[in-house]
Amino acid sequence: MIANKNFTIVGAGLVGSLLSIYLAKRGYKVTVYERRPDLRKNRMSAGRSINLALSDRGWRGLEGVGIDDEVRKIGIPMKGRTIHNLNPPIPLLKGEKGGLTFQPYGKDHQANYSVSRGGLNCLLMDIAEKHDVKFLFNEKCTHVDLKTTTASFENFETKKISEIKSDRIFGTDGVFSAARMALQTSTDRFTYSQSYLDHGYKELTIAATKSGDFAMSADTLHIWPRGNFMLIALPNLDKTFTCTLFFPFEGEISFASLDTKEKMLKFFNEMFADAVALMPTLAEDYFANAASSLATIRCFPWSFEDKLLLLGDAAHGIVPFFGQGMNCGFEDCVVLDGLIGLTPSLSKGEGDWTRIFKEFETLRKPDGDAIAELAIENYIEMRDKVADPKFLLQKKIEACFSEKHPDKWTPLYAMVTYRTDMRYSEALSKGKRQEEIMKKIMAMKDIEKKWDSEEVEKEILKMI
Numbered sequence: 448m449i450a451n452k453n454f455t456i457v458g459a460g461l462v463g464s465l466l467s468i469y470l471a472k473r474g475y476k477v478t479v480y481e482r483r484p485d486l487r488k489n490r491m492s493a494g495r496s497i498n499l500a501l502s503d504r505g506w507r508g509l510e511g512v513g514i515d516d517e518v519r520k521i522g523i524p525m526k527g528r529t530i531h532n533l534n535p536p537i538p539l540l541k542g543e544k545g546g547l548t549f550q551p552y553g554k555d556h557q558a559n560y561s562v563s564r565g566g567l568n569c570l571l572m573d574i575a576e577k578h579d580v581k582f583l584f585n586e587k588c589t590h591v592d593l594k595t596t597t598a599s600f601e602n603f604e605t606k607k608i609s610e611i612k613s614d615r616i617f618g619t620d621g622v623f624s625a626a627r628m629a630l631q632t633s634t635d636r637f638t639y640s641q642s643y644l645d646h647g648y649k650e651l652t653i654a655a656t657k658s659g660d661f662a663m664s665a666d667t668l669h670i671w672p673r674g675n676f677m678l679i680a681l682p683n684l685d686k687t688f689t690c691t692l693f694f695p696f697e698g699e700i701s702f703a704s705l706d707t708k709e710k711m712l713k714f715f716n717e718m719f720a721d722a723v724a725l726m727p728t729l730a731e732d733y734f735a736n737a738a739s740s741l742a743t744i745r746c747f748p749w750s751f752e753d754k755l756l757l758l759g760d761a762a763h764g765i766v767p768f769f770g771q772g773m774n775c776g777f778e779d780c781v782v783l784d785g786l787i788g789l790t791p792s793l794s795k796g797e798g799d800w801t802r803i804f805k806e807f808e809t810l811r812k813p814d815g816d817a818i819a820e821l822a823i824e825n826y827i828e829m830r831d832k833v834a835d836p837k838f839l840l841q842k843k844i845e846a847c848f849s850e851k852h853p854d855k856w857t858p859l860y861a862m863v864t865y866r867t868d869m870r871y872s873e874a875l876s877k878g879k880r881q882e883e884i885m886k887k888i889m890a891m892k893d894i895e896k897k898w899d900s901e902e903v904e905k906e907i908l909k910m911i
């Protein structure tokens with residue numbers, strides 16, 4: 448243990464729990480304060496989505512502390528998207544059949560893993576405890592005194608207030624971070640914005656079959672794209688699927704308008720007939736589960752001297768349409784650990800933490816902003832474009848070209864999801880450039896007929 452160095456982490460969610468392992472492995476004494484009860488004792492919701500997609504940046508975060516194999520045991524690999532087209536099916540490209548279209552995420556070996564949020568969070572806490580991390584539950588952070596590095600917590604059960612002074616505080620308390628509030632209220636020129644989508648989400652369930660199997664293919668993410676809204680489904684280990692309906696809050700077709708069982712069932716039967724047949728508890732779930740909102744949070748700076756640093760959603764809350772919020776937070780842990788590793792004197796308990804925190808936020812802020820932008824753009828792609836034959840053709844051309852010239856072209860989705868050597872900000876700017884090229888290619892005469900021709904290949908090569 449590095450002499451007398453006590454670190455406080457606020458929030459034992461996914462990022463706080465992983466960060467605690469990184470810091471404990473570096474020899475610090477880490478205590479994590481969490482406002483909820485211990486998830487491992489109370490089978491309650493772990494907050495927000497029931498399951499999430501874990502991809503390469505997230506895996507890199509887990510590999511960094513050697514726990515990827517343990518996590519893999521609770522994940523289900525998804526190799527691509529299965530699009531459930533509306534009946535009658537959208538016009539198909541040559542060689543495609545029926546009302547379902549499969550779109551691989553990337554190359555054969557590339558997959559995103561569906562993991563239970565609660566299951567992953569519990570596992571991370573179990574592993575952290577093996578490294579002597581201490582977790583204290585029902586402790587809500589109410590205030591952080593930046594000058595004295597003191598965090599105040601109110602215990603939900605006893606109402607007791609504790610004031611905890613430590614050497615450093617890490618704020619991983621999510622989108623509505625109390626740690627961030629300290630920066631907002633007690634520092635000059637703290638920039639902050641939050642913006643909500645007009646759409647929210649509601650979770651529903653596709654049951655296992657009577658024989659206890661998955662009701663649909665479990666190796667893909669299922670999407671019912673419907674223009675202004677969509678339904679998605681990710682598989683769970685218990686052979687159910689958690690479906691998420693992303694839907695407008697208000698308007699003619701909205702959570703507000705589908706306010707009776709009859710209206711809701713009529714609408715679902717029109718839009719998602721094949722899913723409804725697999726959802727025996729649809730009506731109960733729809734009215735029991737509240738619609739939740741989706742926000743993008745941008746702020747800066749993320750640190751105060753050598754005393755406080757924000758990571759994860761507390762620093763960069765994003766909408767979930769690229770499946771990157773947690774992955775980005777796990778990458779934060781890798782980047783911070785890398786910077787700590789570059790300061791050898793820290794192993795003796797010394798070192799310039801102010802510099803580390805500054806370097807961290809300077810490096811990560813452009814990436815947080817980039818993934819926030821990409822996430823909003825991907826919402827439009829998922830709910831609208833994935834059912835558009837022109838868009839599908841464009842993706843085929845990109846995949847074909849990238850197959851022939853892997854050193855020259857990586858599709859945007861693959862750059863964001865699988866290229867852990869590439870920053871989000873770089874993926875965003877390369878993606879914009881590639882999109883400009885593809886616009887010109889898609890405008891070529893008879894592109895539908897010659898999309899895999901040498902002429903198209905040469906044209907792209909000319910523009911790169």
Ligand SMILES: Cc1cc2nc3c(=O)[nH]c(=O)nc-3n(C[C@H](O)[C@H](O)[C@H](O)COP(=O)(O)OP(=O)(O)OC[C@H]3O[C@@H](n4cnc5c(N)ncnc54)[C@H](O)[C@@H]3O)c2cc1C
Pocket residue numbers: 457458459460461462463480481482483494495496498499500501586587588589619620621622623624625648691758759760761767769770771772773774775776
């Ligand atoms: C519908 C939906 C689907 C998503 N799907 C994906 C996906 O597929 N892939 C992906 O990578 N990301 C996904 N995300 C994003 C992902 O959920 C977040 O990015 C991730 O949870 C961030 O982790 P975090 O630890 O920073 O914050 P959180 O997970 O929000 O954890 C914060 C923790 O802090 C605690 N806390 C809050 N306030 C206090 C306080 N005052 N005092 C003490 N403790 C406090 C909370 O109880 C919580 O335990 C999705 C998000 C949503 C909403």
